[in-house]
Amino acid sequence: MKKGYKVTDVDRQKKIGVAAENLEELIEKSCKKLGVNANCCDYRLCVAEDGTAVTDDEYLATLPPQTLLVLLKNEEKMVTDFDYYYNMIRSTKREFIDSGRAAQEFLSTDIREKFKVFQRYIAAADDARTMLSERAQDPDWFQGLEPSEKSKEHSMSKRVKERMRGYYYKTKSALQASDLYVHSKNGLGKKLIDQFLTDLRTLLESNKYNESYFNRKADEDMRLCKNTGLFECGGLWNEAKCTYEGDHVINPYRSREERIIFQTWNLDHRIELSRSIIPKILQAISQIMSGTLSCIHCSKQVSVGGIVADRYYLQIFTRENLKLVHIVCHNKSKHSAESDIYTVCKKCIRSQRIECN
Template sequence: MKKGYKVTDVRREKKIGIAAESLQELIEKSCKKFGFNVSCAECRLYVAEDGTLVDDDEYLKTLPPQTLFILLQKSEKMVTDFDYYYNMIRSTKKDYIDTGRAAKEFLDTNLRDKFKLFQRYINAADNAKTLLSERSQDPDWFAGLEPSEKTKEQSMSKRIKERMRGYYYKTKTALQSSELYVHSKNGGSKKYIDQFLVDLRKLLEGSKYNEGYFNRKYEKEQRMCDETGLFECGGLWNNNRCVYENEHIINPYRSREERILFQTWNLDHRIELSRSIIPTILQALNNIYIGKLYCTDCRSNTNYGNIETERYYLQIFTRENLKLVHIVCHYKGKHDAASDLYTICQKCLVKNRTKFGPNIARPHGGRLISSYTRSSLSW
């Protein structure tokens, strides 16, 4: 099914609307409309807002209709919307730059006091609209959102699903740009990584991208907020609670302003995704590839085995390793917490398959065993 997108070029002088159902079709039509006298293979497509390269149909399908893309030829450099318009203003509007610097300084200093000020404005919002759900009941709340978003709960579920997709594609990009993947001999280790990503994606789809985390109508055990939509900060990654009690709270269901401010709240990985989880996944897959691994079930060394995908799924996508935090409590330095090598020997693999059946996503308490082993892939 075709979706409508907007595309511009590096000069951003015009935007064109294009309907396409694949990345190749979108690039081909864009090249033709812009009159690029080059091969489509020499062109690249980026999301204008944040500069993300769109390199496959799978990622394209996750983006909403009317997303704006930048089409670049081989020698052209990607510049995000923010940088483009900042540079344009900088060259002609010095007063705007001075204002922007003042705003940046405002946010860079005394964050605790600044957010107290924001909180006072938030608390003055109309509480009577908090429990309203439908777009027709509180149209101001939906300003700037897609027409397809009919309820606040649907919109908030969409927000968490976008974050989960972001974690998946961050993991995918890191694994597929690794030395293990790029320099795979005869495609052996490459197959392991690709299969791991397939299994990881199945788990994420099976959980519906944890859409209940931000949805106040889900069961208490699944959502991160109370029944009214109120979220509380979980505190620094290594603390059990937030030290700013009754200050770091927010209800994005109450007003449009609070919904927008909620975007500054982070889902913080206690065990960090880039610094620990992804490197450990690569090490685990490499151990399987070279036939030198440790079984976390029977605690024996073995030559043949598998990776326990669900363990890494829990660390990347679930509340087992994620906590929702206010921007002040989001510590960006290195966390003193590490992932582990989760691999399983062939004997325990067969035992678990006998116990659980075919390799599918298990309910809580069970475990997914990926559908590949060192002996089942050839290189």
Template sequence: MKKGFKVTDVKREKKIGVAAENLNELIQKSCKKLGFNVGFAECKLFVAEDGTRVDDDDYLDTLPSQTLFILLKNKETMVTDFDYYYNVIRSSGKDYIETGVAAKEFLSTNIKEKFRVFQKYVAAANDARTMLSERSQDPGWFEGLDPSEKTKEQTMSKRVKERMKGYYYKTKTALQSSELYINSKRGRGKKLIDQFLDDLRKLLESNKYNETYFNRKAEKDARLCNENGLFQCGGLWNNNTCAYEGEHIINPYRSREERIIFQTWNLDHKIELSRSIIPKILEAIQWLYNENIKCISCDSNFKNGSIETDRYYLQIFTRYNLKLVHIVCHFKGKHSIQSDIYTMCKNCYGNTSIEYIK
């Protein structure tokens, strides 16, 4: 069944509506409507809100109608979220960021100074609306959001779920693009990978996509903010605290502008997903495929066994390995800590207990 979506280009100047049943149809129609003079195979589609690439129909099916996408040609790169969101804020006419002097100062500094200056203007926002929750109480906060989102807490929970789904589909795409998945004899490698992905998805669903992380009304141990919705940066991946004490804080429940800016904050994997976790998952599956398994529990070698999916779940989706950080504290270089190969023999599998980090 076709769903309606919104699509724009890298400049985000023209927004079109497209009804499509699958990813190829969506990209083809978008190319034509946006006037791209290239083949659809040369284009890539991204979720505008968080920059997640959409590269299969499964992920597309999880996204709601009217999701906004950005369609890029091969040689184009995404406009940085921060500069784009700043322009949105500047055009909103808010008193605390409406003067030309403020805009000039903001755009003339480096990114660290940009956020410092921005914090000064946000601090002047009206705190009186922060604790309002319903759409009917603070309609301006919900501007641009799906009409089905009735409370701020529902919206923030949805943002977490979208990020978690992005991590899952990034893992899925990488594993299903591997040589083991594509070229294994009699499809055994494909079956092992599909089984792992199914187990991982079931764990994620059973924990409701950790939707409480951004929900200020969740239990204290299940959220990353205080009861008012204030978030603090956790600092660089290898530090226990943020070096910008008192500066890297944000309350997306306070205003639409802060909600938009909060999208530039990252859930940073201390053990990196692409560089470490996914390669180790592939190695673990390769061990199963070769029937040469080393049990991490009893430290013995076996022909048959299983992957301890729980440990990879913890590393991909939970606070065991995720840290909420301001964009300035998001280090994109290689991290020194690594994942591992978590396989177990049949005797040990099921006899260990993994504590989930909510």
């Protein structure tokens, strides 16, 4: 069944509507409608809002109708919604920031200073509409969002779900690209990885993609913000709190501009997904395949057992390992925190289920 999408190019000069059943058809039709005279294999699609690459039909199917996608040549750099709107505001809306010399100084500072100045500007804006929730009450806040997003809380919950899906598909892509998956003897590695991914997705769906994290109306112990919608930076991955106290705060419920800026805030993995968690998952599966695994529950060395998907779920998708941080506090260098090999013997498998909150 065909689903409709919106597609634009990297410069956002033209926006088209495309109905397609799969990714190949979507790229082909997008190239044709945007007047691209080249091999469609040289192009890719990314989600405009956060830059997530659309790499397969399964991920494409999770995107809501009319999602805006960006068609890119393989060598072109993705420009997210935030980057686009930020550059637009910088170049055409300077009066909203300041004028004369102040504007000149703003445009000449480095990126960190720009964010600090921009946040101060927004924080000084009218707060009267912050606590409004419905689209009809504050329509300006919803500009650029899907008509189905009827409240600010619904929209912010959707943003969390998109990030969680991104983590899932990043994990899936890495595992399915591994030698263990592609070249495993008798297809056992492929079978074990596919089962692990199914278990991981089941956990994610049963916990509703942790949609409460950005929802200010959720229970206090389930959300990352205050009941006003104010978020505070958690600081560097290895620090107890942010050293920019009072400076790295944001309320995306206040205005459309602040909602866009919030896209630059990261849910940072203390134990890194690519560098530590995924390699440990592969090691755990390798041990199961070789029949030389250690049970994390009874500590016995056994030949038959399974992988504890719950433990990796907690590290990939929950606050046990995620910290919300301002872009300045998102340290991309290698973290010293490490994941582990979570395998369990056949006897202990059922006793290892973990509550995932």
